[in-house]
Amino acid sequence: MIPLSWYLVVAALLFGIGVYGVLARKNAVAILIGLELMFNAVLVNVLAFWRYLQPGETAGLVFAVVIFAVAAAEVAVGLALFIAVYRKFGSSDVDDINLLKW
Amino acid sequence: MAFLQDPTLIVEWLRQLLLGWGLSPALTSLALYVLGALALATGPLLWVIFLIWFERKAVARIQDRLGPNRVGKYGLLQPFADVLKLLTKEDIIPAKADKFLYWMAPILSLAGVLLLWPAVPLGKGIGGNVNVAVLYLVAVGTLSTFAILVAGWSANNKYALLGAFRTVAQMISYEVPIVLALLVPVLLARSMNLQAIVAAQDVWFVVAAPLPALIFFVASIAEVGRTPFDLLEAESEIIAGFHIEYSGMKFAMFFAGEFLHAFTVGVLGAVLFFGGWRGPGAEAYPILGLFYLWLKAFLLYFVIVWVRGTFPRVRIDHLLDFTWKFLTPLALVVLMATAVLDKALVRAGAWPRALGLLVVNAVIWLLAQRWLRKVEKRLEPPMVAQPGQYPVARYTPPEPQAAEGD
Amino acid sequence: MVTTFVFLLTAVVMLVAALIAVLKDNLVHAAMGLVVTLFGTAVLFVLMEAYFLAVAQVVIYVGAIAILIVFSIMLTRRVGAAWGAQTNPTWPFALLVAGLLTVLVTRMVRAWAPDQVLPAAAAVPADITARLGAALVDPNGYVVPFEVASVLLLAALIGAVYVAWGGRKAEKETHK
Numbered sequence: 001m002i003p004l005s006w007y008l009v010v011a012a013l014l015f016g017i018g019v020y021g022v023l024a025r026k027n028a029v030a031i032l033i034g035l036e037l038m039f040n041a042v043l044v045n046v047l048a049f050w051r052y053l054q055p056g057e058t059a060g061l062v063f064a065v066v067i068f069a070v071a072a073a074e075v076a077v078g079l080a081l082f083i084a085v086y087r088k089f090g091s092s093d094v095d096d097i098n099l100l101k102w
Numbered sequence: 103m104a105f106l107q108d109p110t111l112i113v114e115w116l117r118q119l120l121l122g123w124g125l126s127p128a129l130t131s132l133a134l135y136v137l138g139a140l141a142l143a144t145g146p147l148l149w150v151i152f153l154i155w156f157e158r159k160a161v162a163r164i165q166d167r168l169g170p171n172r173v174g175k176y177g178l179l180q181p182f183a184d185v186l187k188l189l190t191k192e193d194i195i196p197a198k199a200d201k202f203l204y205w206m207a208p209i210l211s212l213a214g215v216l217l218l219w220p221a222v223p224l225g226k227g228i229g230g231n232v233n234v235a236v237l238y239l240v241a242v243g244t245l246s247t248f249a250i251l252v253a254g255w256s257a258n259n260k261y262a263l264l265g266a267f268r269t270v271a272q273m274i275s276y277e278v279p280i281v282l283a284l285l286v287p288v289l290l291a292r293s294m295n296l297q298a299i300v301a302a303q304d305v306w307f308v309v310a311a312p313l314p315a316l317i318f319f320v321a322s323i324a325e326v327g328r329t330p331f332d333l334l335e336a337e338s339e340i341i342a343g344f345h346i347e348y349s350g351m352k353f354a355m356f357f358a359g360e361f362l363h364a365f366t367v368g369v370l371g372a373v374l375f376f377g378g379w380r381g382p383g384a385e386a387y388p389i390l391g392l393f394y395l396w397l398k399a400f401l402l403y404f405v406i407v408w409v410r411g412t413f414p415r416v417r418i419d420h421l422l423d424f425t426w427k428f429l430t431p432l433a434l435v436v437l438m439a440t441a442v443l444d445k446a447l448v449r450a451g452a453w454p455r456a457l458g459l460l461v462v463n464a465v466i467w468l469l470a471q472r473w474l475r476k477v478e479k480r481l482e483p484p485m486v487a488q489p490g491q492y493p494v495a496r497y498t499p500p501e502p503q504a505a506e507g508d
Numbered sequence: 509m510v511t512t513f514v515f516l517l518t519a520v521v522m523l524v525a526a527l528i529a530v531l532k533d534n535l536v537h538a539a540m541g542l543v544v545t546l547f548g549t550a551v552l553f554v555l556m557e558a559y560f561l562a563v564a565q566v567v568i569y570v571g572a573i574a575i576l577i578v579f580s581i582m583l584t585r586r587v588g589a590a591w592g593a594q595t596n597p598t599w600p601f602a603l604l605v606a607g608l609l610t611v612l613v614t615r616m617v618r619a620w621a622p623d624q625v626l627p628a629a630a631a632v633p634a635d636i637t638a639r640l641g642a643a644l645v646d647p648n649g650y651v652v653p654f655e656v657a658s659v660l661l662l663a664a665l666i667g668a669v670y671v672a673w674g675g676r677k678a679e680k681e682t683h684k
Contacts, residue, residue, distance in 0.1 A: 002515050007552070008617040010519045014526055014545070016610030021530030023602030024595050029581050033529050033542050036573065040549045043565075051556040055632045058643040062650045064561050065640075068568050069657035073664030075573045079580045080668035086584050095596070128510075203540070234637065237563040244571030248543070251575065255536060255582055263582065270575065277571075294637075 007048035015041035026093045028082045032075065039071045110227060143216050146365075150358045151181045153365055157407050164411035191350040199347065200256040207253035208348065208355035214245030215363045222369055223297045225379045225391030235296040236284050239370065240277070243325065246363070247273045250344050253356070257347035265343025268418060269327060275425045276324040276331075279317050282433035286314040286440050287374045300378035308375040310456040313436045313463045315375040317429055322367040323406060324425070326360060330413035331421060368402035369395065376402075432470055439466060515555055522548030533591045539578045546570050560637040 014037055021034025043064055050060020089096055113134060120130040155170065155178060162169025170177030195204060221230040221238050232238055247270055254266020288294050290310060291302035299307075308315045324331035345356045372378060376398045379391030416424070439462050447455045521544065528541030546569040553562035596602070633639070643649035 002512060002555070005617050005620075006515065006519075007556075009614055010522070010552070012610055012613040012617060013523055015613070016606045017523070017526045017530055019609055020602050020606035023605060024599040025530065026594050026596055027535060029577055029584075030530075030535055030538060030594055032577060033538055036542060036569070036577075037526050037529060037545060040545065040569075044549060044552055047553060047556050047558050047561065051558070051632070055557075055630050055636075058636070058640045058649070061558065061561060061636070061640045062643060062653065064558070065564075065644070066653050066657050068564060069661055072568055072573060073660050075576060076664045076668040077671070079576055080670075080672035082580060083583075083672045200534075200536070203536070234560050234563050237560070237567065241563045241566035241571065244566065244575070247571070247575060248578075251578055251582075252540075255578075267579075267582075270579065274572075274575065 004048055004052040007044060011041040011044040011048070014038075014044065026095060028085070028094055029079070031094065032078050032082075035074070035078075036071070039067065043067055142219050146216065146219060146362055147358065149365070150362045151185070153361050153403070154181045154184070154357075157361065157410075160404070160407045161411040164408070185354065188350055188354040193350040193352065194347070196258055196347050198258045200258065203252050203256035205352075207249050207256060208352040208359075210245055210252065211249035212355045212359040212362075214242060214249055215359050215366055217242045217245065218366050218370070221296060222373060223300055223378055224395060225388035226385055228388055228392070231297050232295065234294050236288055236294040236299075240281055240284070243277065243280075246359070249359075253348070254344035257344075259347050262344050262346045265346070269344060272327070272331065272421060273325055275422055276321045276429075279321045279425055279429040279433045280325060282430065282437050283314040283318040283321065284374065285437055286311045289437070289441055289444060296373055296378070300373060300380060303377045303380060304452045305456040306375065306377045310459040311375065311436070311440065311463065312460065313467060314433065314440075315371070317433050317436075318374065319367075319371055319402075319405075321425065321429060322371070323364075323409065324421070326363045326367060326406075328360075328364060328406060329410040330416050332415060364406050365399065365403050368399040368406065371402045372398035428470075428474075432466070436463065436466055439463075511555060514551070518548050518551045518555075522552075533594045535581045535585075535591065535594065536578065538594075539574065539581055542577065543570055543574045546574060557632045560640065 018034045018037030018041060021037060022031050023034075025031050025034060046060055046063050046067065050057070050064075054060060085097055091097075116137070117130055117134060120133055121127065125133065158180070159169040159177070170180035173179040173183050195201060218239060219230075221232045221235040221242075223229045223231070250269045250273070251266050254262045254264075254269070257263075287299050287307050290307055291299040293299060293302070345353055348356060372395055378398075379388070379395045381391065381394035384391035384394055440459060443459055443462055444455070447458050450458070525541040525544035525548065529538045529545060532538045532541065546565065549569075550562045550565040553559075553565055644654045645651055
């Protein structure tokens with residue numbers, strides 16, 4: 001069987017890539033993509049711990065289900081904001097959104 | 103002839119044969135898996151060739167034409183001629199297309215349909231035995247949506263992109279009633295395993311759940327994108343939609359994917375609502391179950407073709423209204439009613455339970471119809487072309503008649 | 509043996525796709541990279557015998573979230589328009605932060621190194637999905653988080669519609 005730490009390392013790399021995406025990207029949707037990568041890394045972590053530490057319990061799975069719901073909610077609101085901003089500014093770069101009021 | 107009673111013997115025989123050739127057990131298992139996958143992928147694809155002939159012939163007869171009748175007896179060889187034509191056609195890739203995605207889209211489209219098959223139980227003990235099969239069907243369905251989005255984008259064509267947007271809006275919307283309708287058989291069988299769902303159908307679920315069956319069927323036709331919901335390729339509005347730039351074999355893959363998807367809808371409908379492989383003698387001879395499943399699926403497929411030959415295309419806003427304002431609420435109500443009543447009748451036998459649910463379905467249908475009549479009166483009047491005016495996007499309703507008093 | 513091979517293959521494909529997702533200037537390609545990563549995660553879930561969540565991952569992430577992302581990328585661009593650079597000028601700092609974080613976490617995991625201790629985890633019970641379903645609606649289980657999640661989803665739904673709609677004025681302008 002695959003050791004637990006392998007999953008953790010993969011998740012850590014995925015998380016790091018996601019962090020880079022969030023910090024380095026200009027476009028709002030690209031930042032969301034980075035966020036999704038981070039969410040996925042967390043999911044892999046949660047499920048790996050569930051599988052290796054408490055496979056008989058449902059706690060880990062419930063945690064993952066809740067993360068699914070949060071991720072879905074976050075993307076829906078994020079993209080709605082993005083569409084609204086795009087309508088106002090005609091651009092989707094976060095650098096262009098530099099007014100405090102309009 | 104023992105394999106008639108237990109088709110797994112064929113697998114056993116093959117395994118012994120391969121082992122006899124000196125292969126290692128692991129390699130043998132791998133070879134058997136590959137063989138199974140090949141059989142499962144090739145069978146449906148060959149079947150599509152016949153489906154194309156059948157559909158063309160059937161639609162032709164509905165429209166009072168002869169249909170293909172030149173190549174071979176009854177035009178049976180027509181699809182082969184079509185395939186030859188498509189194979190020898192020039193394979194055009196638009197200059198500014200996104201090459202990689204352009205190549206991926208047809209493959210994804212066909213894969214999205216073929217991947218549905220492993221979950222389908224083909225007979226007692228044969229075919230899919232996936233634990234979360236119903237959810238799996240929904241998951242795989244998203245692949246075809248993706249294929250269309252990718253195809254529309256990568257071709258770098260305005261109409262293709264418009265077609266793709268329309269299609270994705272349509273497919274995502276219709277997925278909601280499909281999932282809700284799928285939940286009813288799951289509820290009745292108390293399992294997401296399709297084998298268990300088939301096994302639970304001592305009384306076909308279509309008796310206990312006629313409305314979900316209807317919703318599933320209608321929404322699936324929309325999901326496949328067939329007339330009357332074929333807005334993705336409305337020739338008069340957006341030419342050919344998302345596959346406008348595709349030619350040759352790549353187009354053929356979309357085409358085959360669509361036909362196979364329509365038949366697969368028939369198969370899934372048969373499995374979920376019409377007892378799957380069940381029929382006289384199917385328990386003892388699983389091969390017979392395969393035949394029953396095929397027969398039921400084919401009948402359902404015929405209804406799809408029939409609908410295609412009969413109904414005109416609906417308008418895009420009507421299409422979306424239909425799912426969000428009618429199918430989805432209806433599916434929700436039926437699901438709730440089924441859940442409550444099923445729990446109440448849990449001690450009753452199979453038939454009383456089914457009949458009780460049937461009555462509830464009928465009541466809901468009558469109420470829905472009454473509601474529809476009410477809405478119909480408030481709806482816009484039919485589109486009439488005014489002189490000097492386009493009857494397309496905007497039209498002025500005729501002058502209001504004598505006031506009825508609000 | 510086979511599992512190890514599948515795991516390594518999936519991990520490599522996933523990470524390469526994730527890199528594509530954050531590095532490519534062409535955002536549609538980046539989104540496709542995200543899709544491949546999401547599928548890879550689903551494969552990892554299968555390896556961990558969380559079949560229900562693997563399929564749910566595909567339904568929710570690939571079927572809904574990724575499609576929404578691709579949709580909004582495509583909606584906010586002209587077909588064939590050039591993409592231009594998609595990275596901030598400060599990307600080296602981002603690289604530094606992300607790299608440091610990754611190295612630290614990886615080192616921490618290696619130092620903790622439970623791989624010698626834990627490989628023989630107990631088997632997953634066959635009815636785990638049924639138990640998950642029961643636990644989600646069990647008053648002594650997780651019914652509160654479940655309901656909170658549903659309220660959150662409802663709030664997000666209404667909020668998203670309200671924000672993206674932009675009122676009747678915006679609607680009139682788009683339909684002009």
